[in-house]
Amino acid sequence: MENMINTYDAIVIGSGISGGWAAKELCEQGLKTLVLERGRDIKHIEDYPTANMHTWEFRYRGAMPREFLDANPLISKAAGFGDDTAHFFIEDADHSYVQQKPFDWIRGYQVGGKSLTWGRACQRWSDHEFKSPAREGYGIDWPIGYEDIAPWYTHVEKFIGVCGNKDGLDAMPDGEFLPPYELSCVEKHMQKTLLDHFPGRYLVQGRWAHLSEPNDIHLQQGRGKCLCRNLCMRGCPYGGYFSSVTSTLPWAEKTGNLTIRPFSVVHSILYDENEGKASGVKIIDTNTHEEITFYARIIFVNASALNTSLILLNSSSDRFPEGLGNDNGLLGTHIGFHIYRGWANGRIEGYEDKYYYGKNPVECIIANYRNLGQRDTDFVGGYTIFSGSYRSRRNNVPDDHPQLGVDFKHQLSEPGDWNIYMYMQGETIPKASNRVFLSKDQKDSWGIPLLVTEVDYDENDEKMVQDFLDESRSMLKKAGCQDIYAEDNHQAPGLDIHEMGGVRMGKDPATSLLNEYNQMHLCKNVFVTDGACMTSTGNQSPSILYMALTARAATYAVDQFKKGIL
Numbered sequence: 063m064e065n066m067i068n069t070y071d072a073i074v075i076g077s078g079i080s081g082g083w084a085a086k087e088l089c090e091q092g093l094k095t096l097v098l099e100r101g102r103d104i105k106h107i108e109d110y111p112t113a114n115m116h117t118w119e120f121r122y123r124g125a126m127p128r129e130f131l132d133a134n135p136l137i138s139k140a141a142g143f144g145d146d147t148a149h150f151f152i153e154d155a156d157h158s159y160v161q162q163k164p165f166d167w168i169r170g171y172q173v174g175g176k177s178l179t180w181g182r183a184c185q186r187w188s189d190h191e192f193k194s195p196a197r198e199g200y201g202i203d204w205p206i207g208y209e210d211i212a213p214w215y216t217h218v219e220k221f222i223g224v225c226g227n228k229d230g231l232d233a234m235p236d237g238e239f240l241p242p243y244e245l246s247c248v249e250k251h252m253q254k255t256l257l258d259h260f261p262g263r264y265l266v267q268g269r270w271a272h273l274s275e276p277n278d279i280h281l282q283q284g285r286g287k288c289l290c291r292n293l294c295m296r297g298c299p300y301g302g303y304f305s306s307v308t309s310t311l312p313w314a315e316k317t318g319n320l321t322i323r324p325f326s327v328v329h330s331i332l333y334d335e336n337e338g339k340a341s342g343v344k345i346i347d348t349n350t351h352e353e354i355t356f357y358a359r360i361i362f363v364n365a366s367a368l369n370t371s372l373i374l375l376n377s378s379s380d381r382f383p384e385g386l387g388n389d390n391g392l393l394g395t396h397i398g399f400h401i402y403r404g405w406a407n408g409r410i411e412g413y414e415d416k417y418y419y420g421k422n423p424v425e426c427i428i429a430n431y432r433n434l435g436q437r438d439t440d441f442v443g444g445y446t447i448f449s450g451s452y453r454s455r456r457n458n459v460p461d462d463h464p465q466l467g468v469d470f471k472h473q474l475s476e477p478g479d480w481n482i483y484m485y486m487q488g489e490t491i492p493k494a495s496n497r498v499f500l501s502k503d504q505k506d507s508w509g510i511p512l513l514v515t516e517v518d519y520d521e522n523d524e525k526m527v528q529d530f531l532d533e534s535r536s537m538l539k540k541a542g543c544q545d546i547y548a549e550d551n552h553q554a555p556g557l558d559i560h561e562m563g564g565v566r567m568g569k570d571p572a573t574s575l576l577n578e579y580n581q582m583h584l585c586k587n588v589f590v591t592d593g594a595c596m597t598s599t600g601n602q603s604p605s606i607l608y609m610a611l612t613a614r615a616a617t618y619a620v621d622q623f624k625k626g627i628l
């Protein structure tokens with residue numbers, strides 16, 4: 063009886079960016095789908111408690127109290143973390159892990175996962191990124207290329223809404239874009255500087271999951287135009303940016319095929335030796351501590367890269383004692399990330415009579431110009447540069463000036479100098495030695511072993527950071543900037559919040575865990591479509607690729623399901 067009540071066509075583990083897409087596709091294509099989510103439920107608008115608060119309405123103007131910072135040294139480092147967004151991040155004690163080497167693992171456990179707090183950068187991967195690792199010998203072959211995923215990028219872009227320009231760049235392919243936001247006068251100046259002096263380098267508007275001009279499909283989702291408030295990470299009451307909570311999950315719910323079960327920590331996936339496939343998923347209810355098993359013919363694992371490795375490593379059976387599908391011992395290895403260590407800034411004169419409209423929530427991009435098609439540096443891989451301009455205020459107010467009174471207020475209302483900033487997002491080499499594994503002696507509150515992280519930078523990373531520092535300095539100088547600084551912040555891996563790998567795709571079951579449809583080579587009804595599946599890291603922001611891979615894999619899974627193969 064329990065089996066019948068708890069049986070679905072498909073189970074999706076995790077409700078974040080990729081899990082939301084799995085739910086949408088599976089439900090839309092007719093499968094009764096259960097989404098298991100360890101965190102609490104989040105409802106669009108009603109669970110955005112700070113969305114319309116002014117700075118002065120927060121306890122400490124948005125800063126967190128000292129006791130919180132002392133108790134949460136990890137999470138309080140996250141980009142955008144503050145009193146206004148803290149409700150969408152976990153606290154450090156909520157889910158411990160063991161840092162064999164320093165790794166900042168940033169997490170948001172709730173319905174919607176990190177889709178509520180992500181930065182929304184949505185560039186497509188170029189074919190170079192798929193091909194370079196195998197060609198240059200720093201990775202295995204991807205089982206797919208750009209041409210396989212391009213239609214799925216289009217599918218996702220149209221639904222979530224991505225604004226941008228068609229720039230015709232080899233390093234960053236065009237997509238189905240909503241109108242772009244305008245570049246500022248200083249950004250246009252930098253764009254021209256690169257065209258005039260740096261052949262092959264292009265500053266363009268980034269591609270962002272913002273509804274600059276909603277289409278009918280977005281209005282059908284109940285979403286509206288982005289109003290340029292740049293308060294997105296608090297949750298946007300207008301649905302101006304894409305999150306699972308505003309978009310994919312409600313869409314799936316409308317089909318009548320979706321069940322979401324929050325407060326459900328997945329412990330493991332169960333393997334049926336007789337059938338030769340996974341039979342279900344064991345969870346622990348975080349309110350009652352009850353262990354419950356749910357059954358399905360298809361299982362999508364979308365718990366975000368490292369948690370997906372954790373769940374699969376913890377899914378041991380007589381057939382798979384080292385974790386589900388892990389005959390080759392590669393589960394949890396080849397963890398990749400993006401290098402965010404290089405930052406640069408310069409002050410520029412000559413545009414004092416100009417300003418910009420609103421709080422534009424997007425940034426420009428200088429598309430990767432390294433190792434495109436052939437090796438042209440002493441390191442492998444490439445880097446994207448995010449860039450933008452801003453007018454400061456603070457530099458009008460001397461440090462020794464009292465921070466109160468009428469004069470201070472007047473000075474704050476005067477725009478200061480124009481500045482241009484740049485920061486890098488660099489590719490890393492997936493390596494067996496960068497890995498996660500289960501602690502043998504430490505467990506969390508639910509009896510699940512803690513994850514151990516052993517991930518580090520290498521010599522290639524150091525060379526790439528140095529190249530960015532040299533090049534950003536020279537681009538800012540050529541643009542006429544002064545007071546230039548370019549610095550390595552030496553942050554630990556992980557703070558880049560783009561963790562990838564652990565359950566990589568590949569052509570050969572001896573060197574990978576997933577096939578070209580993200581299906582486990584050795585357990586065909588289990589699909590992994592979050593960052594864990596990444597064969598290499600590329601240099602583009604990865605989440606839209608997870609969405610595209612998920613939509614593609616789900617469509618394949620449904621086809622197999624309907625033919626009775628799964």
Ligand SMILES: Cc1cc2nc3c(=O)[nH]c(=O)nc-3n(C[C@H](O)[C@H](O)[C@H](O)COP(=O)(O)OP(=O)(O)OC[C@H]3O[C@@H](n4cnc5c(N)ncnc54)[C@H](O)[C@@H]3O)c2cc1C
Binds near residue numbers: 079081174365
């Ligand atoms: C501040 C910030 C800025 C970012 N900016 C960008 C950007 O601009 N562009 C970009 O491409 N990416 C960006 N990212 C990264 C992006 O958020 C992630 O790549 C993306 O959310 C990953 O999607 P996912 O579905 O794998 O995981 P998530 O969105 O994290 O969802 C995973 C879900 O699984 C649940 N879960 C985990 N373990 C279990 C378990 N055992 N049982 C049940 N449920 C579980 C979690 O609670 C969570 O809800 C950013 C991230 C952060 C934090």
Ligand code: SF4
Binds near residue numbers: 287297303
């Ligand atoms: S900038 Fe746009 S998406 Fe962000 S909070 Fe404002 S309206 Fe919403």
